[in-house]
Amino acid sequence: MFGGFKRNEEGNNVFANLKMLEKSLIGVGCPAHILNNCVHHGAERMDIDIENIINKIYQHFHIYTVRSEKLKEYCGFAEVEYRKLLSHSKSRWLSLFPGITRLIEMFPALKSFLSQEQPPTVIKKFFENEMSEIYLWHMHSLMAVFHTHVQTIEKESNSVVEVLTNLESVCKVLAQRKNQHFMSLKVKGLITQKRTEGKEEECNRFCVEVVNLYNRCSEYLAKWMKPLEEFSCFKWMVLSEMPSWTDVEPCVVYLIDKGIELDDVKCFDQVCNLRQFVERNKNDEDFSKLPAHKKWTRYFEASKNIECHSELLRIAQFFFAVTSHNANVERVFSLMQSQRTKERNKLSVDTMKGILTVQYNYRETSCIDFLNFLKSNKELLKNIRSTEKYVSAHQATHAVVEEELEDTN
Template identity: 30%
Template sequence: MLPVVAQYFSKYRVKHGIIEFIEQQHETADGLFVNIHYILESNELEIEKLVSPGFDNTNVNIGDHHSVFSLFHQLLPGLIKENCYAHVLHNSVKNGNEHLLIDIESALLKIYVHFCRSTVRSYELKRYFDFIEQEQKVILKHIRIRWLSLLQSIDRLFIVYPVVKKFFISNSGECTLYFLVNVLKDVQDTNLRLQKYYTTGVDLHSIITSFICKLNNRLHEEFFGHKVNELLKKIPHSNEVDDLVESFRLFIHSIINYIEKYYHERSSFYKSISIFSETDIDKIQWRSIEQCATFIDNKKIDKDLLYNEFSQIKSKYIELKEKFGGIHKQIEAFIPSNLIELQQAKITNYDKTDLLNEFDNLDHSDTNEDNCDTRFHKDQKKRPLIRCDHLGAYLLNDENVPHLQKLVQFSFSVPASNAFCESIFSHMNFWGIIVETK
């Protein structure tokens, strides 16, 4: 069962909604295309307004020759090809693993099997925790297809390290383990940024370029972690040190090259729409707006009217930014008040044939969007931050700027990852377990 989901810019912020589920035994490109096309039409969604279909990174979905994307692209030549960058980051680490002197993924799986399939060895682990008077921690199984499980598995491994040290008795094994803990933290932080429900294509340029910059800095300064540097100094053989350092450099180079292979082709597009991630509107120049508009059919955007509308909104921002306690205070008041109004409208005007079935209660954390919008501003009292989609919604509210609004809606509808769809599967499994236990 596959969810068909829409990401769009609503009157108040970026939103997600489930349109329908597809039940398809064989996931072929033709079959998926026909079903998705039918669902969009049957829900009276205009195919021409599709901006960038988001999928996970399989050939069936986004392959160059015959895929769901290529079939849609035949209908809509201006369609933006989108990769799931959470998958890209995950795969970049898997790709880089071949350059390390020890296969950490295989080692973790062997350790898991070694302890968890033997009662005697499990008891040995329990005795260790009894000895140090701590609550026993089980070894976490690393699942190769999960985005963030490798670092968690390594972190847990350090807790039980004295018991399993024989698996990493060599210098290369121990150094590699500490190296991965250091570097994978950057990967995981970036992946978590990509998975936030309000992260969209407008944020992608900043996220990817800053991550690559961090990795390049590590290469330039040859910093692989303080603990790694200490261990390297203790290794008596210079050849072994050189081999380890070279493996770390190749690992990082491999991650950079893998990400750039996907990102480089569309970097100009992501850089162009990234202007809408800027929350200081004073810094946005007309030429940037004009460049962004080139990605939309010229028949849909009148550049002269767009310029006037941009000037109107920029003037509004300049006028309001220092009033009423600052722009962040105005947005903080605008978002909750409109959410209350929206919820009341849902109660009084509920329509089962609505464009999208809202999915706000999917999660009680990041994807519970209404509560998170309010909580986001409450959490920023000490250091006010402004979400770019909230700012855009606030400035466009009650303004007659159809061309600029179209450009904003276009940009914010581009997904950065497939995380929302992945979270649906997780919650389907979660609620399935609850139903079974009742």
Template identity: 45%
Template sequence: MPKRKCSFTDELQKKFPTYRPGRDKWEAECTVCKAGTYVSVSNKGAGDLKAHMDTEKHKKAVRGESSSAKLTEFFVRSGKTEDAVNTAEGAMAFHTVKHHNSYRSMNCTSTLLKKAFPDSDIAKKFSSARTKTEAIVNGAIAPQSVEVTHEALKEIQYCGVSTDGSNHGAVKIFPVIIQYFDWKKGGVQTKLIEVKDTPNETAETIAKYLTETLAKNNLSEKCIVFTGDNCNTNFGGIRRDEAGKNVFANLKSLLQNKTLIGAGTIEIDIENIIFKIYQYFHIYTVRTESLKEYCDFVEIDYRRMLSHSKTRWLSLFPSIERMLQMFPALKAYFLSQQKPPIALKRFFENDFAEIYLWHMHTLMSMFHTHIQEMEQENMSIMEVKKILNNIHTILLQRKSNNYMSLKVKGLLAQKRKDGLDKGCDQFCADVHGMYSACLEYLEKWMTPMEEFSTFMWMDLSEPPNWNDVEACIKHLGEKGVSVDDVKCFDQVTNLRKFTETCNHDEEFSGLQYNFKDMSCKDFHAYLLSNRKLLGKISSTAKYGWANKEDEEEKQDEEEKQDEEDN
């Protein structure tokens, strides 16, 4: 068998402190010689490092530096200085992630700190560029974040779990979020416990993934709520008669697809049109360039077409808006083609296509705003119910007035002048039918949520009224939850006084993910107080190749032990 290559380990770095990790695990960088002096340790390990120190080049570098500084300056001194350097590198890694900076930017930052603070010993020894910063994040800070969360989850009694897919090309990423109440920490807490890619996004795969994740974190018996997108994969539609074919659990999901139900009552499939137009252009440069020429012809600015996913409701509104911006050019383009897609040809030949788009734009603007509110991380069931009530009120008013925007009315008036009264009447009927369908679908989803009406006072948008609280206590009593109403009355009295002055404080109900509540300055202080985490930052174990090597060495030891046993 070929001889196993040696690697630069923590033990070697301690023994030879003038070296630090090189470009890969089989080499070290000499901090005494000129920057970029790498020494391979793959052959003899410590022997290679000694051999380099005996070279004339290394000795000359030592003599040159000794005239202006002590030799000890080449060593990372243990104690406070080493901790300060590790802390700085850890804090900068945290800062990079928190502010969504590129790891590549640390190549510049690492050098800039030395130039900007030439008198700082910490800046001189700061050596966390792109590779090391990424290793600190993945190998030290991220595991610490998960460890802290695991410790917190040991003390909770109940929790809720939620997930949602995010597609990156062919890779499907699913984060798992846990939400629970911790009065010691200030109320509802939201934590990320897992991020994993799955082979597909079927209900069976998602359910298995969540089950395994909950079991791994000892939360199987504590989880009482599941939340997610209001798509059939998660909840199986309104009828709930597709047992085993969805990731349905106890809490009804946020209502997010009512617009599409209403849109299904009109004669134009707008979702399908948006998808087909996007597919027609997005990878065809020749078609795109031709469309740009039509944009110049009709004197509008070219804008890239947007895609829409049937399970990503917030993508529909911007897609419709972009299509309206490009409508004159798109219409001219497709009607001039010899063999355009049939569905697109029929759409742009329809005299009322643009009017339908404008009405959907008006309707979706309302839904888009409310869905964004509901998707905030600090939403409670009471706040969601209040938002749904607002949507219901708006839809009722729009239906009673058969509301259409002034833009739509102006276009309809022009169509009537053109003698298209029959089409205008059909459009008005479609608008009324759309509002009816939206209301019907919304009401079916709101009915099960009436059970939570007794808790509406808890959103504290107004000072609590004792009658509402008393009704809540009775409701809980019927569910087997006993509440001392005498003590509760005194507490509600104090709460009422408090909310009268503090109910407009934006920080009153703030939530954070894992380390999200820490500023970069706070995280720096956190690092100084956590020797274990500083050890991870300074150790080569944070690099992915180090873990792989440990596994290989363990496997070699096991194989060797098996040979001896045999």
């Protein structure tokens, strides 16, 4: 969609083609996808491809009941609880960490079982490699960081600044791990054991790969975060600290450059009012835990009239209109695929829109709560019982056109 992190306007990508319309477009991209790709990029230079191994092992057992039953027997011998193996997809940003976790849980039983079988060469080499478990545990400790941050980023109500803060947090973690050559105690214990077994060269090579892994992840993330740096001027809007005019002024300049009319004199006075509001709530733990948009909702509700917050409202309207990630769009696509199938391929756009609107906005509402909502809304019940809902979109449009022609005559 963006043609790479440089967002080359001469390239054949959606963003460049849309910019040809000479509109002021803001491209955010998908930070969750960036984190997902960051791990892939960093792990490419490792001697063992953990992602490929997870999928190979899953496919080896997935549709073969006989193999799965035998594996259950070996789990009993290895005193390991049998659990179903998990697959991993590069388009599923939260599937790698659970896949590694499950492989670690089943590692003793799998190694014992596959040593007696004739598995694919890739799997055989993996379990014959004395360092494979070390690679597995190290990727597990790294993926724990990425998995947690992707989950946080994918929250529905995140703002672009909160997402940017999460990415910066990952950068700091990677930098600290690289500077201190961090490895988990489990990995260090396994390395010490292998050194006593005479695997000095392999252990040294692994330690070098760990540093390279951190370097590649850090470089990739820093490169892909650059387009998001333009939103740094909005960091004060999280209201985690007392905002000052020095913080707000670059934001005002940014919006004026985007063609948004703002009165900086009024805005200064309104920021002073905002400071008083933040001061009153700085010791309120419930307020500090709220996401940015709910803090601003509280402020606008507490404000006396529009003159007290008119310029701040324009800033907030712009800021919260910027999409922070693609996860919500992907969720809508998933809901749409479950509705528009081969058997239901003639659904009109309006019908699909209605179904998706209800499914998405009421997905956390229980059946009982939704029933009570319907019973309390008499106008909605009246519309449900009427026959107007059976009128096709074409007929409705035709009726509107006829009415307009009659009015014209």
